[in-house]
Amino acid sequence: MSAANPSSPRAALCAASRAALLAAAALALSGCVEQDMSDLRAYAQEVLSRKGTRIDELPPVEPYEVYSYSSSDGVDPFEPFYKEEAPQPGEALAATDSGIRPNFDRNREELENYSLDSLRMMGTLELDEELWGIVRSPDGTIHRVQVGNYLGRNHGKIVSISEESIDLNEI
Secondary structure: OOOOOOOOHHHHHHHHHHHHHHHHHHHHHHOOOOOOOHHHHHHHHHHHHOOOOOOOOOOOOOOOOOOOOOOOOOOOOOOOOOOOOOOOOOOOHHHHOOOOOOOOOOOOOHHHHOOHHHOEEEEEEEEOOEEEEEEEOOOOOEEEEOOOOEEOOOOEEEEEEOOOOEEEEOO
16 A cells, blocks of 8 residues: 555545635634624714713612610520539439439430421331331431331430430430
């Protein structure tokens, strides 16, 4: 096989077809541009000849009134609604202790990483005549819980599950 000769008829045909293709592309692109811009100039002249109107003044800025809180009954909104009373020296600590303590020796469950208000009960599931609760965590994961599981950050243990609610004791 020999190298193509630049003076061969095939090379001349190839060069002619390239030139024709380039000419056709240039002609097609030049047809997209319109040289007559008289309508644009007429519109710009019409806009510039319009009479301007006066812009209304801005309304005056009203001064800020400082509000000072004063309560006639002396209630401070930043104080808690209830006050825990300190035990009297004569009272025994065991009398106020309910005896319920968290079990720190058990493995923590996944739903104990979330606060209770971020967990949502989605429904229930009955499996082998046992009612399970369906709970969605904030990351969107669906969890199946039963009586004895733990929820929330404060050692909440599930004591009962119904179709309307999941009841738990929280320490």
